[in-house]
Amino acid sequence: MADEATRRAVSAIPLLRTDGGPRDRELWVQRLREEYVALIRYVEANKAADTDWFRLESDPGGTRWTGTCWYVHELLRYEFSVQLELPATYPATAPDVAVPELEGKTAKMYRGGRVCLTDHFKPLWARNAPRFGLAHLMALGLGPWLAVEVPDLVARGLLTHRENPQTHRDPPSAGAP
Amino acid sequence: MATMEELKLRVRELENELIKCKQRSSLEEQHGHHQHHQQQPGHRPKIHKMSAEVVDSNPYSRLMALKRMGIVEDYEKIRSYAVAVVGVGGVGSVTAEMLTRCGIGKLLLFDYDHVELANMNRLFFQPHQAGMSKVEAAEHTLRNINPDVTFETHNYNITTLDNFNHFMERVSHGGLEEGTPVDLILSCVDNFEARIAINTVCNELGQVWMESGVSENAVSGHIQLIIPGETACFACAPPLVVAANIDEKTLKRDGVCAASLPTTMGVVAGILVQNVLKYLLKFGTVSHYLGYNAMLDFFPTMSMRPNPHCDHAHCRRQQEEYQRREAERPKEEKVVEVEEEVVHEENNWGIEVVSEVTEEELNASSGLVPDLPEGITVAYTLPPQKVRWCSTSSLHNPAGLTLWFNPPVLVPQDSDEGAMVQETEESLEELMARMKQI
Numbered sequence: 001m002a003d004e005a006t007r008r009a010v011s012a013i014p015l016l017r018t019d020g021g022p023r024d025r026e027l028w029v030q031r032l033r034e035e036y037v038a039l040i041r042y043v044e045a046n047k048a049a050d051t052d053w054f055r056l057e058s059d060p061g062g063t064r065w066t067g068t069c070w071y072v073h074e075l076l077r078y079e080f081s082v083q084l085e086l087p088a089t090y091p092a093t094a095p096d097v098a099v100p101e102l103e104g105k106t107a108k109m110y111r112g113g114r115v116c117l118t119d120h121f122k123p124l125w126a127r128n129a130p131r132f133g134l135a136h137l138m139a140l141g142l143g144p145w146l147a148v149e150v151p152d153l154v155a156r157g158l159l160t161h162r163e164n165p166q167t168h169r170d171p172p173s174a175g176a177p
Numbered sequence: 178m179a180t181m182e183e184l185k186l187r188v189r190e191l192e193n194e195l196i197k198c199k200q201r202s203s204l205e206e207q208h209g210h211h212q213h214h215q216q217q218p219g220h221r222p223k224i225h226k227m228s229a230e231v232v233d234s235n236p237y238s239r240l241m242a243l244k245r246m247g248i249v250e251d252y253e254k255i256r257s258y259a260v261a262v263v264g265v266g267g268v269g270s271v272t273a274e275m276l277t278r279c280g281i282g283k284l285l286l287f288d289y290d291h292v293e294l295a296n297m298n299r300l301f302f303q304p305h306q307a308g309m310s311k312v313e314a315a316e317h318t319l320r321n322i323n324p325d326v327t328f329e330t331h332n333y334n335i336t337t338l339d340n341f342n343h344f345m346e347r348v349s350h351g352g353l354e355e356g357t358p359v360d361l362i363l364s365c366v367d368n369f370e371a372r373i374a375i376n377t378v379c380n381e382l383g384q385v386w387m388e389s390g391v392s393e394n395a396v397s398g399h400i401q402l403i404i405p406g407e408t409a410c411f412a413c414a415p416p417l418v419v420a421a422n423i424d425e426k427t428l429k430r431d432g433v434c435a436a437s438l439p440t441t442m443g444v445v446a447g448i449l450v451q452n453v454l455k456y457l458l459k460f461g462t463v464s465h466y467l468g469y470n471a472m473l474d475f476f477p478t479m480s481m482r483p484n485p486h487c488d489h490a491h492c493r494r495q496q497e498e499y500q501r502r503e504a505e506r507p508k509e510e511k512v513v514e515v516e517e518e519v520v521h522e523e524n525n526w527g528i529e530v531v532s533e534v535t536e537e538e539l540n541a542s543s544g545l546v547p548d549l550p551e552g553i554t555v556a557y558t559l560p561p562q563k564v565r566w567c568s569t570s571s572l573h574n575p576a577g578l579t580l581w582f583n584p585p586v587l588v589p590q591d592s593d594e595g596a597m598v599q600e601t602e603e604s605l606e607e608l609m610a611r612m613k614q615i
Contacts, residue, residue: 036608037601055612057612087337087374088338088377089370092373092377093374112182123556
């Protein structure tokens with residue numbers, strides 16, 4: 001589970017200091033600042049390594065997050081909107097990440113488009129809480145899920161590229177406007 | 178601002194409300210027509226006092242017989258209790274039905290889901306209820322079965338912030354008499370997050386609850402009694418699971434859809450409600466943990482003390498309070514009952530009864546080790562630092578049992594400074610703005 005790539009991804013993300021959730025008023029503000037610092041560090045590292053793959057931002061209270069993520073497969077970029085809502089028991093329990101537009105297309109998803117993290121991420125979170133934050137959730141939860149699911153969905157014809165709706169196998173027609 | 182999801186939920190609620198109203202009005206219509214008849218078939222009026230009279234029309238006669246048989250001292254007491262059932266799925270719905278038929282005083286039902294045809298391999302719900310919220314559909318059925326029970330339903334997910342607070346308010350004030358706490362919470366949910374949410378609420382309130390679960394492969398399950406401070410809470414140790422005695426390598430894990438059987442779920446609901454009745458009506462021995470292995474028909478039992486270093490601060494507080502209460506309690510004099518040894522005069526065949534537990538086993542099971550008997554194991558192990566209550570080597574894993582999974586710890590335990598998030602002067606607003614600009 002923890003291969004070299006995973007360990008490298010994790011080492012690029014700062015660990016969080018504050019054990020506080022949305023129900024702890026002051027601790028939560030501190031924790032939320034740390035979440036942002038870690039996320040910014042991770043996104044900047046991704047950009048520097050040319051592996052930029054998501055944006056995420058929260059409501060003022062820091063419990064609802066929205067953004068986009070994308071995955072490049074056979075030189076085409078597939079982009080999705082992402083939502084997540086922190087549970088009252090965060091960070092003792094990991095939040096669910098939803099990619100609503102993929103709901104119904106894969107079995108590895110719960111109602112509301114919440115991606116299945118049960119096997120590959122939840123136990124990891126349990127062992128590393130409360131040091132892990134949302135950046136870890138993206139890197140070790142959503143990232144690997146997209147890497148498995150997107151190529152599979154494309155291969156099964158359930159996902160077509162927006163600018164190239166026929167099929168991804170068609171060569172781009174020359175001279176198209 | 179309401180999100181699309183919330184609006185969808187609201188529409189569903191209103192639809193259910195409408196169905197309910199229609200059913201009620203058609204019922205009233207029928208009642209109006211047949212008022213001169215005795216009683217509308219299938220619907221009985223409320224019964225104000227439980228009777229032990231043995232007549233065909235008394236729905237409580239067989240329950241009240243428990244008193245005559247000397248099993249339960251005061252069966253009517255069941256009407257004074259309020260029980261919250263969280264998760265009205267395969268286990269929760271059957272649990273609620275059993276409690277309804279037993280004549281419980283009040284049931285509070287919590288579930289965010291709606292009935293689907295995919296649920297029909299389990300008990301209780303019927304195909305015509307597909308699309309209704311589980312709590313609404315359950316309330317209809319249960320009210321018909323026993324109109325003496327008071328119902329309160331909440332169609333939401335208890336783990337989100339607002340709902341969590343509401344849930345906490347209802348379990349602390351939604352008892353039989355409004356303003357009093359419920360007597361017991363039953364966890365019949367299917368996920369870790371909801372269990373931790375219930376655990377958090379119960380540790381904070383000092384609320385007794387019972388946890389139940391059925392494995393993803395549908396061939397094992399368990400129930401567990403949690404008295405904050407007195408028995409291990411759900412966060413004291415990694416979740417306990419009943420070893421399935423299936424080779425993990427041969428276990429197929431294609432897709433994430435969990436398997437389920439009406440049998441296993443019925444058995445687990447049965448042992449759960451049995452424990453509830455024993456706990457509320459004070460008869461028999463209340464189990465602290467009872468497992469069910471369907472493959473071998475094996476029912477391991479155990480009890481576990483709370484972890485003094487539990488991650489949950491309210492669990493540690495409850496432990497201190499429990500210990501203080503225990504210390505203050507006047508010592509009961511132990512009455513030592515000496516059982517007379519039965520010695521048969523003749524024993525030509527040399528038959529003797531041998532204890533199932535050997536001396537060595539008894540010694541090994543004492544101490545700080547979570548006392549896991551054969552057949553029960555933990556879902557995963559925690560890093561040594563998290564399991565301060567015992568060394569990793571003593572967190573024993575009985576031979577032949579496999580841990581379900583054992584994820585690596587990626588965080589260096591003595592987390593070195595460099596790996597930690599650095600202090601910043603920036604305010605939250607500045608950080609949010611910076612994130613937007615990347």
